Amino acid sequence: MVSGNTIAEVARLIGDAARANMLAALMGGQALTAGELARHAGVSAQTTSGHLAKLTAAQLLAVEKQGRHRYFRLASSEVAQAIHALMSVAASGPKRHHPIGPRDAALRLARTCYDHMAGRLALALADSLVREGHVILADGAGIVTDAGRLFFRDFGIEVEGLRTRRPLCRTCLDWSERRPHIAGQLGAALLDKVLDRGWVARVPESRALRLTRAGESGFTATFRLPLDWKDPPLRLAP
Amino acid sequence: MVSGNTIAEVARLIGDAARANMLAALMGGQALTAGELARHAGVSAQTTSGHLAKLTAAQLLAVEKQGRHRYFRLASSEVAQAIHALMSVAASGPKRHHPIGPRDAALRLARTCYDHMAGRLALALADSLVREGHVILADGAGIVTDAGRLFFRDFGIEVEGLRTRRPLCRTCLDWSERRPHIAGQLGAALLDKVLDRGWVARVPESRALRLTRAGESGFTATFRLPLDWKDPPLRLAP
DNA sequence: CGAACAGTTCGGCCCCGGCCGAAACATCTG
DNA sequence: CAGATGTTTCGGCCGGGGCCGAACTGTTCG
Numbered sequence: 372m373v374s375g376n377t378i379a380e381v382a383r384l385i386g387d388a389a390r391a392n393m394l395a396a397l398m399g400g401q402a403l404t405a406g407e408l409a410r411h412a413g414v415s416a417q418t419t420s421g422h423l424a425k426l427t428a429a430q431l432l433a434v435e436k437q438g439r440h441r442y443f444r445l446a447s448s449e450v451a452q453a454i455h456a457l458m459s460v461a462a463s464g465p466k467r468h469h470p471i472g473p474r475d476a477a478l479r480l481a482r483t484c485y486d487h488m489a490g491r492l493a494l495a496l497a498d499s500l501v502r503e504g505h506v507i508l509a510d511g512a513g514i515v516t517d518a519g520r521l522f523f524r525d526f527g528i529e530v531e532g533l534r535t536r537r538p539l540c541r542t543c544l545d546w547s548e549r550r551p552h553i554a555g556q557l558g559a560a561l562l563d564k565v566l567d568r569g570w571v572a573r574v575p576e577s578r579a580l581r582l583t584r585a586g587e588s589g590f591t592a593t594f595r596l597p598l599d600w601k602d603p604p605l606r607l608a609p
Numbered sequence: 610m611v612s613g614n615t616i617a618e619v620a621r622l623i624g625d626a627a628r629a630n631m632l633a634a635l636m637g638g639q640a641l642t643a644g645e646l647a648r649h650a651g652v653s654a655q656t657t658s659g660h661l662a663k664l665t666a667a668q669l670l671a672v673e674k675q676g677r678h679r680y681f682r683l684a685s686s687e688v689a690q691a692i693h694a695l696m697s698v699a700a701s702g703p704k705r706h707h708p709i710g711p712r713d714a715a716l717r718l719a720r721t722c723y724d725h726m727a728g729r730l731a732l733a734l735a736d737s738l739v740r741e742g743h744v745i746l747a748d749g750a751g752i753v754t755d756a757g758r759l760f761f762r763d764f765g766i767e768v769e770g771l772r773t774r775r776p777l778c779r780t781c782l783d784w785s786e787r788r789p790h791i792a793g794q795l796g797a798a799l800l801d802k803v804l805d806r807g808w809v810a811r812v813p814e815s816r817a818l819r820l821t822r823a824g825e826s827g828f829t830a831t832f833r834l835p836l837d838w839k840d841p842p843l844r845l846a847p
Numbered sequence: 848c849g850a851a852c853a854g855t856t857c858g859g860c861c862c863c864g865g866c867c868g869a870a871a872c873a874t875c876t877g
Numbered sequence: 878c879a880g881a882t883g884t885t886t887c888g889g890c891c892g893g894g895g896c897c898g899a900a901c902t903g904t905t906c907g
Contacts, residue, residue, distance in 0.1 A: 376699040379629035386621030439874040453694035459687045461614040677904040
C-alpha cells in the first residue's frame with residue numbers, strides 16, 4: 372500500500388520520544404546501525420526495529436544493508452530541515468534549564484549538524500568569510516562573491532558546481548550560540564573538505580568534531596581566524 | 610508548572626490530524642476563532658477547546674480575547690517554519706493523488722502563506738525582481754541589491770529597517786508550483802503593502818487572495834510583469 | 848431579564864500504539 | 878557445525894489520549 376503522507380502523519384512519527392531521539396542522533400549526518408540507534412533512544416532492540424520500520428516506510432529514513440548491519444540515515448535534507456525547525460520551536464518555548472556537562476564543551480567547540488559544521492569553529496569560519504568578503508550574509512541568507520569563488524576554488528571547492536535548489540547558507544542555531552553559520556551546499560562541501568584534509572576528525576559515538584594539529588594551523592592560516600576564536604561569547608565584528 | 614519543550618513534545622502536538630488541520634488553517638496568517646478552527650478540524654467544539662489549550666500552553670499558538678471570541682494565531686515565525694518544513698517532507702514522500710477542485714484555482718493564482726504571498730502571482734513577482742536586478746536569489750536564499758533598495762523605497766518599503774534575524778527570502782514551495790518566492794521579512798512587508806494599497810484583498814474563510822482592478826494594473830506597471838503570468842506552467846527565465 | 852451563542856470543564860468510553868519477553872531469522876566467526 | 882551478535886516478528890499487556898454528551902461560565906443582543 373502506497374499511501375501519501377500528511378503533515379500530521381509525519382509529525383506524529385517524529386512526535387515520540389524514542390523516535391525523536393533516533394532522528395536527533397542522525398542529525399549528526401552519519402549513518403547509524405539499528406543497535407546504535409536503540410542505545411540512543413534508550414529502548415530495546417525489538418522496539419527500535421518497529422520504530423525504524425515505520426520511519427523507513429514513511430521515507431523519513433533511508434536504509435542500507437551491509438552484512439548483518441543495517442545503516443540508517445535521514446532520507447533527505449528536507450527531513451533534516453524539518454527536525455531542525457522543530458528544534459528551534461522547542462528551544463524557543465518555555466525556557467528549559469540547560470545544564471552543561473563536560474562533554475558538551477567539545478560539542479560547543481565543533482560538531483556536525485547533519486551535513487555541515489556547527490559550534491564556535493563554524494561561527495569563526497563564517498565570520499572570517501564575511502570579513503574577507505568571500506560571502507555576503509543578509510538576514511541568514513547568503514551568497515558567494517566573485518572573490519569568494521576564487522577563494523573556494525583555491526581551497527578545492529567549485530562553487531559553480533553547487534547550483535541546486537538547496538540554499539547556500541541557512542540559519543542553523545541549534546542549542547549553541549545563536550548565530551548563523553555556513554550551512555547548505557557550501558557548508559556540506561566545506562565539511563567534506565576539512566574532513567578530507569584531516570583538519571578535523573569525527574569523534575566516535577558523538578556529533579563532536581576534534582580539531583587536529585593540522586587543522587589548528589590550517590584553519591588559522593587559511594581563514595585568518597582571530598586568536599580568541601575558541602573563547603565562549605564571541606560577538607559580531609563591528 | 611513551567612516545563613521546557615522537547616522536540617518530541619512539539620512534534621507530538623502537531624502530529625494529530627485535528628490539531629494539524631488547525632495549524633494549517635492558521636498558516637494563512639490570519640487569527641481565527643475557536644469555532645472557525647473547530648470547523649477546519651472537523652471536530653466538536655469541546656474537543657477543539659482541549660486541543661487549543663494544549664497548543665497554547667506549549668506556546669505554539671498565541672491567543673487574544675475579544676469579547677466572547679478568542680482569536681488564535683501561530684505564536685511565532687519559528688512555528689510557521691516548522692509546519693512549513695513538515696509540509697515539505699509530507700509532500701516529498703510517496704506521491705499523493707492531488708485532485709484539484711475549482712476553488713483550488715484561485716489559491717494557485719494568489720494566496721497567503723503565513724505572512725507573505727504565494728501562488729503564481731508571487732512567482733511572477735519574484736521573477737520580476739530578479740530580472741530587474743532588485744534581488745539576487747542564490748539557491749533559494751536571497752539578498753536585496755542597492756538598486757533594489759531604491760526600488761523598494763519608492764514602493765514604500767524601507768529595506769534597511771528589515772534587518773533582523775529572519776531571512777529575507779526563503780524557499781516556500783507548498784503544494785503549488787515548486788519554485789521559490791519572496792518570503793521572510795521582505796515577503797511580509799510586500800504583502801502588507803499590497804493589501805494596504807488594495808491591490809489584493811483577502812477572501813474570507815480562505816487563504817486565497819483576490820486580485821483587484823487596481824492590482825491588475827498596479828502589479829503590471831510597477832513590476833513589469835509579462836503578459837502571461839497567470840498561465841499555469843511558468844518556467845524560469847533563461 | 849431571558850434567549851442565543853461562544854467557549855470551557857467534567858466524566859466516561861474506547862482504541863491506538865509503545866513497550867517488552869520469547870522466539871525466529873540472518874550473518875559473521877571460530 | 879556451534880555459538881555469538883544483530884535484527885525482526887509475534888503476542889499480550891497497559892497507559893495515554895482523542896472523542897463526544899452533558900452541563901456550566903461568560904458575553905451579546907433584544
